[in-house]
Amino acid sequence: MPADFALEEFLPYRLSVAANRTSRLFARRYSEEFGLSIPEWRVLAVVGRFGGLSASAVVERTAMDKVKVSRAVRALLARGLLAREGDAEDRRVQRLAMTAEGRAVHARILPLARGLEAELLAGTSVADRAALHRLLDALDRRLTEMGAGPGAEGPD
Amino acid sequence: MPADFALEEFLPYRLSVAANRTSRLFARRYSEEFGLSIPEWRVLAVVGRFGGLSASAVVERTAMDKVKVSRAVRALLARGLLAREGDAEDRRVQRLAMTAEGRAVHARILPLARGLEAELLAGTSVADRAALHRLLDALDRRLTEMGAGPGAEGPD
DNA sequence: GCACGCTAGTTACCGATGAAACCAAAGGCA
DNA sequence: TGCCTTTGGTTTCATCGGTAACTAGCGTGC
Secondary structure: OOOOOOHHHOHHHHHHHHHHHHHHHHHHHHHHHHOOOHHHHHHHHHHHHOOOEEHHHHHHHHOOOHHHHHHHHHHHHHOOOEEEEEOOOOOOOEEEEEOHHHHHHHHHHHHHHHHHHHHHHOOOOHHHHHHHHHHHHHHHHHHHHOOOOOOOOOOO | OOOOOOHHHOHHHHHHHHHHHHHHHHHHHHHHHHOOOHHHHHHHHHHHHOOOEEHHHHHHHHOOOHHHHHHHHHHHHHOOOEEEEEOOOOOOOEEEEEOHHHHHHHHHHHHHHHHHHHHHHOOOOHHHHHHHHHHHHHHHHHHHHOOOOOOOOOOO
């Protein structure tokens, strides 16, 4: 059994390092400029795209834990970026919608997010980026087959 | 400002999801079969490869927080998988080495780690994997330029 | 009509995490 | 020598995250 194991080439390790450094960098920017945590920004992003979602629909779309979504929603409600309204047909469900202020913040944070992503990918080839997405797709499928629950988050 | 932002194609998000699902899956296995957390296994891995490291050298090699390394080391010492010995030249430094039992566990966990990684990558092309590593390299460099501290970890 | 199980969402609890404070030992440097 | 900064490493503390337990409402079978 070869003992020459190189942690620095081990995929789970590399992924973890890259994801965490990225998360922290983005978290810092979101937080500095908008006072949003990553879960909050994610919820805002999906509600911004698909209006009238329920919290559990957000859970599906973001792959975040339901507790984390619940907390993020509470924070966004408290800050007046989201509003919610009980569903008439199913009284367990609360539908989420952006407020005017929520839309404003969303519109301002989007370019920041896209800009950071572009900066991160600057200098990489289109082919490599395509391969990356293919591989991440494959990984997602594999993880599901291997019985890894959803769950999406590191430190915020 | 297009509002059609697709979170599910946003790189930081995808990275985070993939890394966290992977970490959790691996953590479960390491923990079930060896009672090791991911930080512990990482420390064991680097000490297994480079003997006689100091804790701060481990920090550099693993990109983990020094506090986390400190805790992982303590746990490994307590379980008798590592031993340490003060450096003669610099009395602040404690050099880490594997015990016989540490080597045994290391030897048994390695195939598990490699096997899981292989399973994760099953069905992906060599070219895509190469692209992935290229991209992760580029990302690391970019992150450093963009002022993201090291830091490596999500939930264990 | 009502007992049972299921889903939406929240709360409670506990372990993990990391920033910052801290201690001890080195290393300039005057 | 004495001071001041830096580094190795641990401890503290506030925060975050997830599992599990809980409440409320829906729906099915009988």
